Amino acid sequence: xxxxxxxxxxxxxxxxxxxxxxxxxxxxxxxxxxxxxxxxxxxxxxxxxxxxxxxxxxxxxxxxxxxxxxxxxxxxxxxxxxxxxxxxxxxxxxxxxxxxxxxxxxxxxxxxxxxxxxxxxxxxxxxxxxxxxxxxxxxxxxxxxxxxxxxxxxxxxxxxxxxxxxxxxxxxxxxxxxxxxxxxxxxxxxxxxxxxxxxxxxxxxxxxxxxxxxxxxxxxxxxxxxxxxxxxxxxxxxxxxxxxxxxxxxxxxxxxxxxxxxxxxxxxxxxxxxxxxxxxxxxxxxxxxxxxxxxxxxxxxxxxxxxxxxxxxxxxxxxxxxxxxxxxxxxxxxxxxxxxxxxxxxxxxxxxxxxxxxxxxxxxxxx
Amino acid sequence: xxxxxxxxxxxxxxxxxxxxxxxxxxxxxxxxxxxxxxxxxxxxxxxxxxxxxxxxxxxxxxxxxxxxxxxxxxxxxxxxxxxxxxxxxxxxx
Numbered sequence: 197x198x199x200x201x202x203x204x205x206x207x208x209x210x211x212x213x214x215x216x217x218x219x220x221x222x223x224x225x226x227x228x229x230x231x232x233x234x235x236x237x238x239x240x241x242x243x244x245x246x247x248x249x250x251x252x253x254x255x256x257x258x259x260x261x262x263x264x265x266x267x268x269x270x271x272x273x274x275x276x277x278x279x280x281x282x283x284x285x286x287x288x289x290x291x292x293x294x295x296x297x298x299x300x301x302x303x304x305x306x307x308x309x310x311x312x313x314x315x316x317x318x319x320x321x322x323x324x325x326x327x328x329x330x331x332x333x334x335x336x337x338x339x340x341x342x343x344x345x346x347x348x349x350x351x352x353x354x355x356x357x358x359x360x361x362x363x364x365x366x367x368x369x370x371x372x373x374x375x376x377x378x379x380x381x382x383x384x385x386x387x388x389x390x391x392x393x394x395x396x397x398x399x400x401x402x403x404x405x406x407x408x409x410x411x412x413x414x415x416x417x418x419x420x421x422x423x424x425x426x427x428x429x430x431x432x433x434x435x436x437x438x439x440x441x442x443x444x445x446x447x448x449x450x451x452x453x454x455x456x457x458x459x460x461x462x463x464x465x466x467x468x469x470x471x472x473x474x475x476x477x478x479x480x481x482x483x484x485x486x487x488x489x490x491x492x493x494x495x496x497x498x499x500x501x502x503x504x505x506x507x508x509x510x511x512x513x514x515x516x517x518x519x520x521x522x523x524x525x526x527x528x529x530x531x532x533x534x535x536x537x538x539x540x541x542x543x544x545x546x547x548x549x550x551x552x553x554x555x556x557x558x559x560x561x562x563x
Numbered sequence: 564x565x566x567x568x569x570x571x572x573x574x575x576x577x578x579x580x581x582x583x584x585x586x587x588x589x590x591x592x593x594x595x596x597x598x599x600x601x602x603x604x605x606x607x608x609x610x611x612x613x614x615x616x617x618x619x620x621x622x623x624x625x626x627x628x629x630x631x632x633x634x635x636x637x638x639x640x641x642x643x644x645x646x647x648x649x650x651x652x653x654x655x656x
Contacts, residue, residue, distance in 0.1 A: 237656040325656040350655030353574055371623055371652040372632050378620040379654035387655055418650070420572050427573040431650065438633040 197225055197251070203295070207249050220408035221249060227407045230254040230317040232305055232333055234285045236387060237347050238323025239271040240396040245321075245403065246289045252297040255289070256313055257281040258304045258471070260498075260505055260515040260523060268389040278498025278505035280517045286502075302502050302517035304473035305329040306455035310336040312477075319403050321345045323396075325382060327374045334359065334367035335441050339448040343406050347399040350380055352388045352424040354395035357433065358402045358412040362442055365416055369436040369443075391423045457553045458530055467511075467526045470533035474552040478520030480545065485516065488544045508536060516540065520552070534560050564588040567595065567645040575651060578610035579603050592624060593637040595647060611649065621652045 199207075199222055210216045216224070229250050231242050234257045242255055261269075261276040261284055269281075276284040282300035289298050303309045305324065314320055314336045322345060324330050330346070337344035338361045346367055347356040359366050398419055402412045414430070421428035437443050459471045485504060489496060495507040503517035512526040514536065522540075527533035538560045541547045549556040571583045579585075580603060587602070589595040596618065599607050613619045617637065624631045625648040631639050641647075 233656060235656060323656055325654075327654060348653040348656050350653060353651075353653055355653040370630070370650070372630065374620060374652055374654075379652075380621070382655045385655075392656075420574055420651075420653070422574040427576075429572045429574070431572060431648070432628070433650075434628045436630060436633055 198222065199225060203249065210248065215410075216404065216408060220404075223408050224249050224404070225251045227318045228252045228254070228316055229403060229407075230256070230313060230320045231323055232256050232313060232320060232329070233323030233325060234269075234271065234281050235259070235265065235323060235325060236268045236382070236389075236392040237349060237396045237399070238321075239269045239285070240393050241321050241323055241347075241399055242285060242289055243271060243292060244397070244400045246293045246296045246298070248400075248404070249293065250296060250407075252299065253289070254299040254301065254313070254317065255282055255285050256301045256303055256305065257285070258302055258473070258517060258519070258521040258523075260503060260517070264383075268387060268392055270389075278515065279500045280503035280515075282517070283500045283502035300502060302519045302521060303477060304455070304471070304519075304521050305332055306473065307332060308455050308475045309477070311340070314340050314342055317342050319343050319345060319406050321399055321403055322347045327376050327379055330367060335448060337361060338366055338442050338446075343412075345399045345402050345406075347395045349391045349395045350382055350387050351385050352391050353420075353422045354391040355421070356395050356398045356402070356414060356419045357417060358406070358414040360412070360415055363415070363435075365433045365435045366439060366442045368441040369439045370418065370433040372436075372439070388423060391421070394421060394423060395419075457556070457559065458534060460530065468528070470524045470527055470530060472522045472524070472533065472537050474520040475554075476520075476551045478541075478547060478551060480516065480518050480520055482518060485540075485545065488540070492544075512536065514540070520547070565590055565641045565643045565645065567641050567643070567647050569595070569599070570646060570648040572648075572650060575610060575649060578607045580606065590641060591637065592626070592631055592639050592641070592647075595641070596637070621654070623650045623652060624648070625650065 207221050211218050211221050231238050234255050259281050261272045261279050271285045271288045282302045286298050286300040310332050341361045344359040405412050417430045418433050461469045497505040505515040508514050515523040522537050524533040566588050571579050576583050587598050589598050626645050
């Protein structure tokens, strides 16, 4: 597809750059970029990519907007609290550039969903906040031969690299064997918005270089920066022959990261948070869900087109997004969270338990 | 004793009083950690080591560009002129 006169005017300040040019702008228009996670990194990444005129952008996040996101997740405002991030981001990004085709998905990233997320992308850009989800994306990108722009940031430090499958070091070459439970978390350690915009800008410039056919600057290099004293390095990292993902004995046919039906993540405002991820995209009929909510007289906190957040009782709130992923805040334990989820999904929405998890019935009965 | 060259990224250099490239002696990675702990004391221990004195899970150690997690971990033996890089994994986003 060629650029229209209006598009030439819109992008004139970057078409004039050697770094992009007219041909490069056309390549951006004809590209498909996937951004996994639209939080601290994903917000400025998508903002830039959409403004720059990427043709089609797939945005994935299972979470809903919370007040503690707003100091850094620049896509969202007060009005979005309780709304699915994918939905809130969709509307914000459409306002930035209505010409971009935006595909919002409310999925968890795991082995059951990752092919749907990565397939067809020219580049996958990392806005995630968990090691296990990053490993899942890295493995899928190596297997499906899609470039993956890794980025991460916490406190005042951040890092980024560009992973070209089977050519450069992959994520498990340079940081293997990490476990989420051993990693510092933004919720407890904090994160400076400036390191997020620094790293996200580096990720965007690498994405643009790949789409426009230029050599990425961070192939086999890790950009490592700390804004506390504006320290930064570009450190050489190389592909590891013994890497389980891209080394000589790698076996990518095996699923390596098992989906967790229920995760207990770090608390929000002192309350426990359980996230339940069904194995299938349940494509919840939200109109029907909203009727149930009305009948059961749950208080609605925020109702959207890709999800709804309600008050289940005084202590517990639930966000249900269109994929069926549910975030339950305030349940005392896993068993209680699963009971509430089951009440809505099985008893009310009549979802087949097998579509949630092969073990769901057993887990709810015996948990 | 083998003499090896240590590389510390700028973002971690407070652990080594701002020193980023220097020589140190040791036959294994464990020896090197011990010698660095003695040389730099608390600042090194706080940044690099956990309470049991082993490198924190987020610290990756490379010998001549090869991660010791793919070698013999802390028992990996060293030769003269080996280059050792300490690299932190950054989480979050």
